[in-house]
Structures are given as C-alpha cells and as structure tokens.
Amino acid sequence: MTLPSGPARGYICELYQGHFQLPELGPIGSCSLANARDFQTPVASFEGKVADGVACCDSADWMVVTKYNGKLFSCTQDHSPFDIAAWHGTYYPYKYDLGRFSVVGSILYDHPDPSIFTVLTAPSHREPGTAVVDFAIFPPRWLMMEDTYWPPYFHRNTMSEFAGVILKVPDQSGDVKFKPFGASMNSAMVAHGMDKKTHEDARKNELKPTKAGTEPFMIFLFESEAMMGVSDWAWKASATSSGPISASVKKSNL
Numbered sequence: 001m002t003l004p005s006g007p008a009r010g011y012i013c014e015l016y017q018g019h020f021q022l023p024e025l026g027p028i029g030s031c032s033l034a035n036a037r038d039f040q041t042p043v044a045s046f047e048g049k050v051a052d053g054v055a056c057c058d059s060a061d062w063m064v065v066t067k068y069n070g071k072l073f074s075c076t077q078d079h080s081p082f083d084i085a086a087w088h089g090t091y092y093p094y095k096y097d098l099g100r101f102s103v104v105g106s107i108l109y110d111h112p113d114p115s116i117f118t119v120l121t122a123p124s125h126r127e128p129g130t131a132v133v134d135f136a137i138f139p140p141r142w143l144m145m146e147d148t149y150w151p152p153y154f155h156r157n158t159m160s161e162f163a164g165v166i167l168k169v170p171d172q173s174g175d176v177k178f179k180p181f182g183a184s185m186n187s188a189m190v191a192h193g194m195d196k197k198t199h200e201d202a203r204k205n206e207l208k209p210t211k212a213g214t215e216p217f218m219i220f221l222f223e224s225e226a227m228m229g230v231s232d233w234a235w236k237a238s239a240t241s242s243g244p245i246s247a248s249v250k251k252s253n254l
Helices: 196-204 232-240 244-250
Strands: 049-051 054-056 062-068 071-077 118-123 131-138 141-143 160-167 183-186 210-212 218-224
Antiparallel strands (some): 118 131, 131 218, 160 183
C-alpha cells in the first residue's frame, strides 16, 4: 500500500465476538482514561457527483477484497467502493490518539490492577468482570508509591496476555531488548514477571517520584479470556531470524 509518508507497520486485533466500548469508570469519574470526545471519525463523503438529484460516479474498474472464515475473497465492480453519501446507523470507522489517554494511578502506596490502563474493552457475556479482549496501554507516567514494590510482581492469572512495543528508546543495558514491533505472550495461568535486572534495581531504588517511560515510549497489551497460540508462520519466521526477538518467541509458553 502506498501511503503519503511512506511504509507503515502496526498490530491488528480482529474481534470475532461482541464490540469494543469504553470501560466502566465507576468511582474514577467521567474524565479519565480514554475520553469519548477524543475519538475522531471521518466526515462522510463520496467520490463522484450529483446529477439530477442522483449520486453517481465515473466508471472505473475496482477490485474489492474481503476476508471471511480466515480466507480472502475478491470481486470486481465498475464503480468506486467509496461512493458513500453519509454514515448510516452507529457503525463507522474511527481513530484515537493514544497520547490523549489520561493515566490514573496510586498516589500513596501499593499499585492497583493494570486494568486502570484499559483504553477499550469487549465485555464477555459468559462471566461478569471478564473480557473477550481488553486493549490497554502503558504510556509515560509518574510513579510515586511509598513502601511499595513498583514493578508488576511475579504472578499468574486466568487471562491470556499479548504485549507489544509501539515506541521505545533502546535500552542497551537490559537483559532482553524489547524493541518496537516485538511482542511477548503469556497464556492463561502461566507465571510471569520482571527479569532479574529489573527486580534487583527495584529493590535498591530510592522510592521518590519518578517518570516511568520517557518519550517516546508506548507499550500496549491485549488481554483476553481466550487461549492464545503462535501461528505456524510466526514459528517459522522466528526460526530464520536472529537476536532477542527470536529468543523471546521461542520461550513463549503456549
């Protein structure tokens, strides 16, 4: 695909059940986390012209590609697929700038569940309080808890986690270089936590207000009640690549 600023890379989460929505804020209030006013939708328009009160467009050959049941299908048509005059109903594309996310956290001791970083959630109908997918981010933020172990402690939970890096300044001193477009996965009930260096640093650090993640910095998390696995393509790709990204994939617990 040709883009105005050159090639682009990213992550895709395809939802097969339910719909994404803003999480319930409860006692947090109405102006925290992701705010509805910051989501942007394009202005509806169409390619063509209006003749005698009828919208029409110039004749041209187009190929439309769709995905169904894991397979790609295509068809051709003699007019633009972008002949939309207006949005209909409540289904429309939108975008959200993650830099607008309003982070909340502890300001005295202990740290709350990472769910406070949820941007969007697709609630599960099978068990209240769980989600088909939670989309959370870990942006630059201040940490200031007293008498508290700041990093996420070694734990396991019933949800599967897939985390990736969007932006990060390379850390040459770390045990594993978690680079942009790299990812890690922890399936349900798999114990996981910080690496040894991060753990030792946390034990020795003076607990004073500290900025976690200096710009540019942005890590995301897909948390799901579903079991996750690595595709054959990913396994084969990791076997032919080199460096810590390959090693981290091979060590994933499925």
